[in-house]
Amino acid sequence: MRIHHIAIWTFRLEEMKEFYTCYFNGSSNEKYINPQKGLESYFLHFDEGTDLELMSRTDIQNTPIEENRLGLTHFAFAFDSQKAVLRQTERLRTAGYTIAGEPRTSGDGYFESVVLDPDGNRIECVFRA
Incomplete structure (x- = not known):
């Protein structure tokens, strides 16, 4: 599945x-x-x-997305390397998108950054060795 x-x-x-x-x-x-x-x-x-x-x-409400709410909080795209995550993060930053989480290694071993899409949805760019 x-x-x-x-x-x-x-x-x-x-x-x-x-x-x-x-x-x-x-x-x-x-x-x-x-x-x-x-x-x-x-x-x-x-x-x-x-x-x-x-x-x-046309009838959907325009309710702002809040960071800490119930429901879907983010989804992630996997990259082939830490360097690819860094490259993607800078590409998005240069294009004017909000980087909500700078590149880092998380406690569970992922190298990740977080960007907001045009609606403010949190998108993780991740690599796990």
Whole structure:
């Protein structure tokens, strides 16, 4: 068994698609539009098999994301080396994204950094030797 996909509601559908395709090598389907429900979405596929569904709907509330709340707190992308994590972190910083956690080795042995996507979702860039 594996995780098939994770879904995120967003008001920044195009910006979020660009973030995950440009910086995390996701490939996108054509935009799905359901005018009756006011729904637009993309499915982004990543080489390792898990997909990310980005969804926007006109009646979804714009509730800010809080760091310490119940529910999904972050998800992580695995990199091939510590150097790759550092490179990705600097690439995202240079592009103007918020680095919420500077590169470090965590207590459980991961070398990681944390970036906020355009909606403020916490994304970890991780390497484990």
